Amino acid sequence: MFDKKSYTLYKFHKQINQSFQNKRELLECALPVLRDLFKLDRVYFFDWQQERAILSLKMMCKKEYCMDMQEDISVANEPAFLRQLLQQGVAETTDLSYPALYVLIRWLRPTMELKAGEVHSFMREKVGVLRLERFRKNRVFTNAEIDLIKDLGQEISHNLHNTEIDQAKNQRLSVSTALNDLSTIFASSLRLNDGLELILKGVQRYFHFDRVHLYLTNSEGTRIKSVLGVDISGQVTQESGDSLREEEKQILKEVFDSSATYRAKRSVIYLPLKLQRTKVGFLTFDNILSRRKIGYLDFISLQQFASQMALTIDNARLFERVQELSNYDELTKLPVRRYFNEKFAEEIYRSKRFGLSLALIIMDIDWFKQINDKHGHQIGDWALKAVSKIIRSSLRQTDVPCRFGGDEMMIMLPRTNSEEAKVIARRLQERIREIVLPDRNAVEPEHLSISQGISSFPSDATTAEELLEKADQALYVVKQRGRGDFAVYREVVDQVQQTDTKDADEKPAPQK
Amino acid sequence: MILWVMPDSGAKTMEDYATLVALFKKENPSVDVSVRVFTRNVLWRRIFTLKDPTHEEMPDLIQIPHYWTALIVKAGIAENLSQLDPGLSLTDCLVPLKENCYRPGTKDMYSYPWWFDLSALHYRADHLKLVSEHPEEDLKTWEGLLAICQALREKFSDVSGYYPMQNSDWRGSLSMRSALPCMWSRGLNFFTEDRAATLVGSKEFKEALHDYITLALKEYMPILRERGSLGTIVSGKASMMISRKQGISMFSARRMRVRTLPVPAAGDKSAAYLSGMNWFISTFSQHKKEALQFVKFCARPDIQLRYARMIEAFPAFEEAFEPFISSSPRLQVYREILSSAHTLPNMVIMGTVMEILKRVLAVCATQIVENRFTQASLDRELDMTAKEIEFLLSIYKG
Numbered sequence: 001m002f003d004k005k006s007y008t009l010y011k012f013h014k015q016i017n018q019s020f021q022n023k024r025e026l027l028e029c030a031l032p033v034l035r036d037l038f039k040l041d042r043v044y045f046f047d048w049q050q051e052r053a054i055l056s057l058k059m060m061c062k063k064e065y066c067m068d069m070q071e072d073i074s075v076a077n078e079p080a081f082l083r084q085l086l087q088q089g090v091a092e093t094t095d096l097s098y099p100a101l102y103v104l105i106r107w108l109r110p111t112m113e114l115k116a117g118e119v120h121s122f123m124r125e126k127v128g129v130l131r132l133e134r135f136r137k138n139r140v141f142t143n144a145e146i147d148l149i150k151d152l153g154q155e156i157s158h159n160l161h162n163t164e165i166d167q168a169k170n171q172r173l174s175v176s177t178a179l180n181d182l183s184t185i186f187a188s189s190l191r192l193n194d195g196l197e198l199i200l201k202g203v204q205r206y207f208h209f210d211r212v213h214l215y216l217t218n219s220e221g222t223r224i225k226s227v228l229g230v231d232i233s234g235q236v237t238q239e240s241g242d243s244l245r246e247e248e249k250q251i252l253k254e255v256f257d258s259s260a261t262y263r264a265k266r267s268v269i270y271l272p273l274k275l276q277r278t279k280v281g282f283l284t285f286d287n288i289l290s291r292r293k294i295g296y297l298d299f300i301s302l303q304q305f306a307s308q309m310a311l312t313i314d315n316a317r318l319f320e321r322v323q324e325l326s327n328y329d330e331l332t333k334l335p336v337r338r339y340f341n342e343k344f345a346e347e348i349y350r351s352k353r354f355g356l357s358l359a360l361i362i363m364d365i366d367w368f369k370q371i372n373d374k375h376g377h378q379i380g381d382w383a384l385k386a387v388s389k390i391i392r393s394s395l396r397q398t399d400v401p402c403r404f405g406g407d408e409m410m411i412m413l414p415r416t417n418s419e420e421a422k423v424i425a426r427r428l429q430e431r432i433r434e435i436v437l438p439d440r441n442a443v444e445p446e447h448l449s450i451s452q453g454i455s456s457f458p459s460d461a462t463t464a465e466e467l468l469e470k471a472d473q474a475l476y477v478v479k480q481r482g483r484g485d486f487a488v489y490r491e492v493v494d495q496v497q498q499t500d501t502k503d504a505d506e507k508p509a510p511q512k
Numbered sequence: 513m514i515l516w517v518m519p520d521s522g523a524k525t526m527e528d529y530a531t532l533v534a535l536f537k538k539e540n541p542s543v544d545v546s547v548r549v550f551t552r553n554v555l556w557r558r559i560f561t562l563k564d565p566t567h568e569e570m571p572d573l574i575q576i577p578h579y580w581t582a583l584i585v586k587a588g589i590a591e592n593l594s595q596l597d598p599g600l601s602l603t604d605c606l607v608p609l610k611e612n613c614y615r616p617g618t619k620d621m622y623s624y625p626w627w628f629d630l631s632a633l634h635y636r637a638d639h640l641k642l643v644s645e646h647p648e649e650d651l652k653t654w655e656g657l658l659a660i661c662q663a664l665r666e667k668f669s670d671v672s673g674y675y676p677m678q679n680s681d682w683r684g685s686l687s688m689r690s691a692l693p694c695m696w697s698r699g700l701n702f703f704t705e706d707r708a709a710t711l712v713g714s715k716e717f718k719e720a721l722h723d724y725i726t727l728a729l730k731e732y733m734p735i736l737r738e739r740g741s742l743g744t745i746v747s748g749k750a751s752m753m754i755s756r757k758q759g760i761s762m763f764s765a766r767r768m769r770v771r772t773l774p775v776p777a778a779g780d781k782s783a784a785y786l787s788g789m790n791w792f793i794s795t796f797s798q799h800k801k802e803a804l805q806f807v808k809f810c811a812r813p814d815i816q817l818r819y820a821r822m823i824e825a826f827p828a829f830e831e832a833f834e835p836f837i838s839s840s841p842r843l844q845v846y847r848e849i850l851s852s853a854h855t856l857p858n859m860v861i862m863g864t865v866m867e868i869l870k871r872v873l874a875v876c877a878t879q880i881v882e883n884r885f886t887q888a889s890l891d892r893e894l895d896m897t898a899k900e901i902e903f904l905l906s907i908y909k910g
Contacts (some may be wrong), residue, residue, distance in 0.1 A: 023520075052878070064526040067519060068554040072874065073684065074736035074881055097747055208561045232908075233588035244904075289583075289860070289908060291867050357709040449635065 005148055006369050008037065010341050020163045023171070024059065030156050031061035034132065037152075038145060044131040046073075049103070053082065055129055066146040085129070089153070090146055099140045101342045103149055107157040108122065109164040112296035114262065119300045128160070140233040168297075175301045178206040183308060192316040193228070199309070203285070207298050213284045215241075216313075221256045221279030224249060232289060255282045271302060274308035280310045329403040331381060332388035340402035340410060347400075347414050351457055358457040359421035361411040362471040363428075366449045366483040368407035375439055383407075383437065383448055390431045395424070410468075418456040418488045425452045426485040433484075451478040452486035460489045515547045516571040518555060519849045520758065520789065520823065521886045525549050525851060528822045536809050555840070556863065562794065563591045563837050565622065572797040573806055578612035579856040579863065581623045584906065585615045586860045591793040593621040597804055600624070604829045607753075608850075609788050612858040623790035625828035629756040629821055630849050631693060631785040633657070633776060637769040639751035642667050645728065647773070654778040656750075661732035663700035664751050677733035678744045678801075680755035684736055686873035687865055689785055690754050691724035694855045698779030702865060708905065711897030718891050725890070728880050735877045745770070756787065757846070758824050772842070774849050779837070786826065786853035788889050858869040860908040861901070868897050 013032050020026040031043045036106075042062055046055040053076040057069040075082055081102075085091035089104045097504060110122040130153060132141070141149070182202045186195045196214060204212045213229040224241030225433065231237060241249075255270045257263075262269055267287040273280040283306055284339025287294060327339040344360075351358045365371070365387060372380040384407060391401045391409065400412040413421055429450060437446040461467045470489040477492040478485050489496070529547045536545065548571070555576070562571075576584065584590040592615075600621065602610050609625045618753065633651060640647040643663040650656045661676035662857050668674040681687035695701070698720050703710055711717055727733040734744075744750040745764060753760070754775055762846045763770040774782040790809065793803045809815060816832035826846070827833045837843045856862050872893045877883035 023618060067549050067551060069551055071553075071682065071685075072736075076736075076876065078879055205564060208564060210560065232586060260538060287560075288904065289864050290557070291864060292560065 005144075005151075008148060009151055009155065012037070013155055015422045016155065016159055020159070022167045023160060023163055026068045026156075026159055026163045027059045028063075030159070031059065031066055034130070034149075034152065035063075037140075038132060038149070039134070039139075040132050041135040042131075042133040043131075044069075046129040046131065048127040048129050050127065052076075065448045089150055092141070092153040098135045099135055100131060101141050101146065101149065103132070103153045104128075105130060105153050105157045105160070107164070109161065110168040112300075114296060114299070119296045119303075121296075126160075126164075130156070152426045171297055175206075178202075179301060179305050182206070182305070183312075186309075186312060190315070192320060195316070196228055196313075197230075197236050200228060201234065201236070203302070204230045204234070207285070207294075208287075208292070208301070209294075210287045210289045211285075214281060215252075215284070216281040217241075217252065217279055219280075221274070222311060223251065224252060224281075230290055238319065251282075251284075251289065262299065264292070267291055269294055269299060269302065271306040273306055273313065275310050275314055278314060280313050283309070294478060327511050332384055332403045332409075334388050334391065334409065335400065335402045337402060337404050340400060340404070340412070341464070343400050344412055347412060348457065348462075348464050348467075351414070352462070356415050357415040357417045358467075359413040359418055360455050360457075360467045360471045361413065361421060361425055361428075361452050361486075362404070362451040362468065362475050363409050363411070363450050364475070365407040365488075366451055371437065375437065379439070383435070386435045387432055387448065387450065390435070391428065394427055394431060399424075410471075416456075418459065418490065421454045421456060422486065422488060425454060428452070429484070429486060451475055451483045451485040453478060453489065454486060455489040513545050513572045513802045514569060515544060515545060515556065515806075516558070517547055517549055517671070518552055518575050518789070519549050520825070522774045524822075528819070529627050531822065532810075532815070535815065536806060539809070540802070540805060543799075543805070545806070547552065556867070557586065559587065559589070562796070563587070564685070570796055570798075571794055571873065572799045573803040574792055574794060575626060575789055576623065576792060577856075577863075578609065578623060578628075578790040579858050581612050581614070581792070582616050582858045582860045583863050584792055585622050589795050589839055590622045590798060591795050591797070593624060593793065593804075593807075594619070596793065596800060597808075600804075600808070604831055606787055606828060606830060606833060608855055609828055612788060612855060613790060614858070616858055616860075623792040626789045626791050626810055627816070627823070627825045627828055628786055628788040629758055629825045630846060631689070631754060631756055631775055631787075632845070632849050633754050633773045634745075634746060634753060634760045634763070634770050635752040635773070639664065639668075640771075647771070651773055651776050652782070653793050654697075654776045656731070657776040658730070660752075661727070661730070665732065668751075673744075674749050675732060675734050675744070676751055677727055678750035678753040679733050679735060680753050684734060686725060686728060686735060686877045688869045688873055689787065691721055691873070692785045692856075693754070693775040693783045694723040694778040695720040695892060696783035696785075697775070697777045697781060700779075701857075702862075702901075703859075707857065707859060708872065710901040710905065712863075712865075712901055713895050718887075718894055720778060721890065721894070722887065725876060725880075725885075728877070729885065736881050750804060757826070760824075772845050774845070774852065782849075782852050784849045784853040786850070786855045788855060861904040864904060865901055868900055872897055 012033060016026065018029070018031045020029070027045050031045060034040065035043050042060060044057060045059045046057050049056060053074060055073045055075060057071045057073065060067050060069050081091050081093065085102050085104055091102045093100045093102065104127055106127050108123045109126045110121060112119050112121045132149065179342045182199055185198050185202060200212045200214060203209065210232050211229060213227055215227050216225050217223060218225060224244060226241055227239045227244065229237045251270065255272050256274070269285045271283040273282055285294065285302065298318060327335055329336050347358060350356065365383060368380065368383070371383060388403065388409070391411065395401060395411065398414050402410050404410045413424060429452070432448055432450050435448040437448065439446060453471040453473065455461060455467045455470035455474060460470045473496045474487045474489040474492055477495045517525065517529060526547065526549065534545065537543065539550045553789055601615060602621065605625050609628060613621050613623050613625060615622055635647060640660070644650045644660060650660055664676040680690060683792065695717065698716055700711060700716050700720055702712060708743060728735045745753060745763060746768065775784055776782065791807045793800055793807070797803055810819070811829060813831040816827035816829055817836055820827040820832065828838050837846060852854055856866070875893060876885060876890055
């Protein structure tokens, strides 16, 4: 048969011996049980900070409910009380006008610590204190009650130990899952920038950071090239490295000189992204506004993630570089037809969607076949290079030129109507006419010239194929007229219809 | 619908909310309302994790100190009430409470007033009679308060554990909220007029904070001691207290003769701290309509009056405030106090600034208890704090 005390202990054990997610959940279950068992008005749970003699209140349970708390009470000036509590495990306060009993609780919990930049995890004894209050003066705690409370305290200690171990395991598991998810998202995004945005947003959401920033640097780590960030509202921001404030630029040296570091009372983390000698950039995570500390577990997890991220960014950059090379013609350094077609389709879509104009120039070098035949392919290549150089330097950043094949080139001019396209065509015509072929034997300088056909969206055509066709027809008219000029489809549409199919290339050799 | 509220009505938060919810449900029987109580510290942390979709329980309506409005807007967690209900108005709301409902610089309302309280000096008439013939006159200035404290300590020297001032801070620590009147009384503020820089590092601010800390330094007020918790005026171990109106509810319950005066002026004129509580509707709420219904219900004059009486604070709307304050001659002093009241500015970083200053005062309190406090150490802390605030201002404007 159980005696009354054993039975109470058994009942208490049954009530609180469950799987709790965290310490808070356990206390939310245990404190009301204590309150009801001993007919208490309030029960408190404190963490005990021995070195500072401070009781940090974590939870309070009143008649109606339990509440998370976060307050410190110093007992430094109460040595007798302290001695009694630490030696005997229980102490009664005499300060209050009603009975209040303190019970010491000890348990082992997994802990982490940062030493010389490294995070170490180990088990540490944790001490907590329960305070039980009865508001009526005459309802003092009897010795039997105190004994029972001490035993129940042991039971709580045991459960705290188990819960904290489970919590640490679950926390690690959820962090690894989160980082794994993020890596998968990153790996599956096609464009580096999109991937980085997703990663930063994901890290902010999983770890609850106020802000997350990625600073990308040159490979020497001496200059910040750009900053991608997610602010507290989840908005993505992008800045060029040149527009940063001086103090922000100075972080650079500090970050690469050390390994990952905590700053500002553990509310900021800097993580350098490097691969042996190559520096990729660095990440910053901050809780400056909320002033929440960043846990060691998050710190080491992000540190490991940073190495993976550095490698991925470096690979992605390499991939982009390879892609860039495959998109450009080696001889002329102009984009190739495939790349042009992609951009052209995108731009047509955009122009339709937002009602914008778009012009297309199709051109070729006059008498290019004859130049090759007369001077050799080396000079032919030289001519192509010279013309493409002029094209590259004469266009706006938004314009897209391309080598379409042989001596045929195209230029897409977004947000441009046919009149504006004519200005560009004239500029190209004039500048290219100044190119002289390098022939030592030539008596007179041999100038290059080009013929250009222009079509525009939406007045001439509304699809990529039609625009190409119309520009080509305009070019054909120019060739028929004798070359070295340009024409806009709409202006020569009558001639296009009347033109016979005679090959313009049958006409005489270029002018000298 | 889930409400997150703060335990601002003393020991009876849940009871009071149960009464309120029962009244609401009488009119809206189909709406289920659950109430969760969180302390300010816990709520502060939870505000920043509200966006997490894995959050166990998503609240619909949240009670916050009104100066957090700019923050919740910036964090993107609050619903624009002006959009949700264009008919919702602040016309009848008390003037000092209005600004803290809007997104700074706009007329877009993101939080709605619930109730407010005012800081004042409360004293035991029977104790003060022993040291002063005219407490109203003697307690007009901070010097006067210190002189009265000294006289009281001498008078009650034989009472063990006696302090002239009771510490109204729940933790028994130094509280920024109690220090604020000293700052405003000197005509100071946290920020320059354009809110582009902080004045926390200024000589005047340091002096203002020192005025308040003097109470602990001269041992007129207990700090970081369990005996500093509420109950000492009741037990005869303290005579005065600077606190909100709610803080003295237990004295009236025990029929003690406690009188109220404006907080003694540390500078040219007395100043009070007006602390307002507002509601905001979470952007992620699935019950925005019901939450709005509850907000409007709380703003109704009859409910305002009833709840203010329950929790011993003040109604936020004129129509309830006037009958409330006129109901007792003892409340008349609050008209004067309200006229000199200040609120914390509605800025994104204001909550953080209060957290930082709370930490500074916690350091001071520990130093005082351990006899290591010096004015130089406080000045150093405040200089560092000023730099921290300047940095925050550079990141979060508005």
